[in-house]
Amino acid sequence: MGVLALAVRGQRKRDARQGTRDTRQGTRDASHGAREIPGVRGIRGLLRPSPLTALSFVAFLNAVTVWLLGFSRGGLDLRESCERDGHVFDDVWNGTHYQESQNLFPLHAKCGAAVDLVPAWVNPAIVFLLLLSIGCLYAAVHLTVRENARGNTRGRKKAHV
Structure with a gap:
């Protein structure tokens, strides 16, 4: 046996004792036999x-x-919040739909039939989260x-x- 063959054989024995061996495809873990791919270990950890x-x-x-x-977004006074944002507060509409703005979910702070101070993404985001x-x-x-x-x-x- 040549000197090169003995050196490679000795390296293999050292790798076997340490539990890993390097291949061209990646590092093999001797305990599981699976290749260690960068990034996959982090996903398994989650x-x-x-x-x-x-x-x-x-x-x-x-x-x-x-x-x-x-x-x-509605503030303490809905009328002031609507006027601060430049919208007209509709007293008639608010009188009939007052309870809608007082619910804890879904959130609404309506100045009228067409204007809601609560952004449209808030309620779906709450549900998703x-x-x-x-x-x-x-x-x-x-x-x-x-x-x-x-x-x-x-x-x-x-x-x-």
């Missing part, structure tokens, strides 16, 4: 209970922020229950009883 719970919390806080933004929050929380609970049902204690110490 599909765990803790990041999903954090995402759920962030989506909920954003929904509350959007709701507060929409709620504040709340659904995202519920979906992420459901996924986090589902993954936690599934891991516990399988007895997957990866990274956790078992309790001694």
